[in-house]
Amino acid sequence: MRRWVLLLGLLLCAIGPETTHRPAARATPAVAQPIAPARISRTYERHRLALAGASFREMLRRGPRYLERLSLDVERAEHHRAFLTRLGLSFEARATLRRLGFVVVPSPSRSRPSILGPGSGAGPADVYYRVFAADLPVFVSADSVLHAWHRSFDAIFATAEEALMMDSLHELLARAMAALDSRVASQRDALLYLAVARRLLVPVWQPPAALAREVGLLLTALEARLPVPVPWLGGVEIVDASQLKPRGHYTRSEELSRYFAAMMWLGRMELTLYDSRRRAVPAREEAAARALAGALVRGRALATLARIDRFYREIVGEANAIGPERLLGLCRAAGLSATCEGAAEAIAPIYAALDEPAYSGRFHLADRRTIALRLLPQRFAYDAWVLSRTTTPALAPPTGDGDDRSTGSPLDVAYALGSERALEHLVAAEQGLPHREELPRALASARRTLAEVPPTRLSDSVYNRWLEAQMSLARTELDERLPEEMRTAAWHDRKLEALLASWTELRHDTVLAVEQSQGGVGCQYPKGYVEPIPELYRRLARAAGRLERLVGKGARSLAAARRPLAEPKIFGPAPASLDELGSIPAFLAGFQETMERLARIAEGELAGRPMSREELAFLNRTVDRHAEGYAGIRFYDGWYPALFWKPGWGEPVTDFLAPRNHKGPPFRDWEAGISKPITADVHTDADRRTVLQVGVGHPSLLIVAIEDRAGGLALYGGPVSSFHMFERPVGGRLDDAEWRALLDGPSPPLPPFFARGYRSGRAAASR
DSSP: OOOOOOOHHHHHHHSOOOOSSOOOOOSHHHHHOOOHHHHHHHHHHHHHHHTTTOOHHHHHHTSOOOOOSOOOOGGGSBTHHHHHHHTTOOHHHHHHHHHHSEEEEEOOSBOOOBTTBSOOBBOHHHHHHHHHHTTOOEEEOHHHHHHHHHHHHHHHHHHHIIIIIHHHHHHHHHHHHHTOOTTSHHHHHHHHHHHHHHHHHOTTOOOOGGGHHHHHHHHHHHTTOSEEEEEETTEEEEEEGGGGSOOGGGGSSHHHHHHHHHHHHHHHOOEEEEBTTTTBOOHHHHHHHHHHHHHHHHTTOHHHHHHHHHHHHHHTOSBSSBOHHHHHHHHHHTTOOTTOOSOHHHHHHHHHTSOOOSSOOOSSGGGTTOEEEOSSOOBOOHHHHHHHHTSTTTSSOOOSSSOSOOSOOHHHHHHHHTOHHHHHHHHHHHTTOTTOTTHHHHHHHHHHHHHHSOHHHHOOOHHHHHHHHHHHHHSOOOOTTSOGGGGSHHHHHHHHHHHHHHHHHHHHHTTTTBOOBOOOTTOOOSOEEEOSOHHHHHHHHHHHHHHHHHHHHHHTTHHHHOOOOSSOOSSOOOOOOGGGTTHHHHHHHHHHHHHHHHHHHHHHHHHTOOOOHHHHHHHHTSSOSOTTOOOSOOOOOSTTGGGSOOTTTTOBOOOTTSOTTOBSSOGGGOGGGBOOOEEEEEEEETTTTEEEEEEEOSOEEEEEEEEOTTSOEEEEEEEEOOEEEEEEEGGGOOOHHHHHHHHTSSSOOOOOGGGTTTBOSSOOOOO
């Protein structure tokens, strides 16, 4: 059954497109005002100049002082024997638990079969269930909450693109192409640019006869899925065709895969307006760019373009290149016509006054300083920008000796977000290597830039709200109100792994939009404990609130948002039914309520307040509302599984096994009980032809000893994320299915080096 759902795009339809024809601005500064990412470049350079001489030694000297030795006697903790025996901990895991006060062990790869059907990959809810079924106290981890957000966001985002954005892309291409005349040279070039995208989107579509051969040659070159030189508008362009391989949620259907390829072409392939290095306007590409902008005006396609642009801007952030609307503004400032017709000499000085991109995903170094048009530009992402600053050529000029830092590390991003442990691990890995002299200053400057201009101040997008939630997790906290083991270096290593897992999920979900940097019966929980990071839960609540406000407005006028196409559509999804859209605002409202409740519980823990009866009852129903008894049947009807959205969320359950008056998806459909490892490629090394790949594996089980203010000590258990990082050939970017095959194969990848001290390799026994 196809699943159509509404997200932010409906709001974009509801409030209408942004005004296309603004009053003409004659003064160059009015249109040369830099896009938001340029502000980041200026802030970074200011900090970089102020940090001349920065060194790793100085940065480490100012680092935190972790608690080095625990006073806890873990073996006297309540539930100690039960955790050891009922969960089958190995001797290695027991020793780690005694030494660190916590241990992370693999969870079984399969849940137990039941009357509901065969076992499936064990998701975080199954890990909670293992603790629940053993009659042991639960630990509500930040990892599991962030993971639930990722799974719901990814599902909503994917179905929104299927339901609305594919329609809009079909309409945009049809309208723009109908307004172009292949007999005019510049319009013919613009038509070629669009024809490649349309053929990627609709394989059965046939381009105009005059373009058929060129389109065929380009598509043949792109099929290599490698960085390849292609003939382009009288020259040769290096195109990283490996980026067109569908990844992330775009492998869920053939339609999404085609949409991904078409959007990636339109988001990365450029029509150069001004070459900053040569200080020249490439006549043919610049003319094609203005012809494309003019076709959007003549074809009445600007409203459709604005709808797509605003969708991705509100979800991810600002464009990292010039789009058609901005080019039209530049044309007006230069005195050109409303369709950008006129002499290129009039607009050249305006191009020259523009800021270069904050970073570029172009494969070839010589192309990264150009001012260029993209029909649907990929988006600026703070974390991708960090990797661009800490790698060649921004870090140091290329030397060609093979020792350049052309591939960054996820630890670069983690440190910029606030993790001190990331810096310590980076120093261990990078100190003494050649061409790293500027790395300390680059890292420190990037971190100060994020602190001065937080992500949501740059762009109030859902992506940036998620990134700020991760900053709450990254921050080093040594508050004496925290349990002892949470003030150790090992615990902050565990938080670092959780941070990088959530960052991987963020990049996985937005892989298309983000510009990649180059370079038993009667069971109950006796107790419960929420990982005490109240700011993280509140920031996630604000992210959900932003989606809720946007979706609510859009849903009220969906019917008015759809317009018939100018020509019959050859291929594309059917309109979403209004009946299928109503659950998203309710889901997001419930998500906010749960995050606020977790934040209040976490604040109470830090203040040393005992939990109220209501809070204890809430934790008692983390995965299952059947608090009065458990007979081995997994219902997935607690508050944690309700954090996972899917179509049908909120429908009444009619199963005879369901609790009386229960509302929610049928328990057989709960996403929370299924493990879904994911991967993302986050940085391309153009020199070594490799990509930096990161992945999230199956959830693991954390067991942690926590002492309360009265001196009571108990063990708690809950799911935590697993993170992996490795390099792949540039033509071997992994999708999720390939990553899962590698992860579940005979030689699975090892955990990151910094996580091996608290992870025990032997899986706990399955129940």
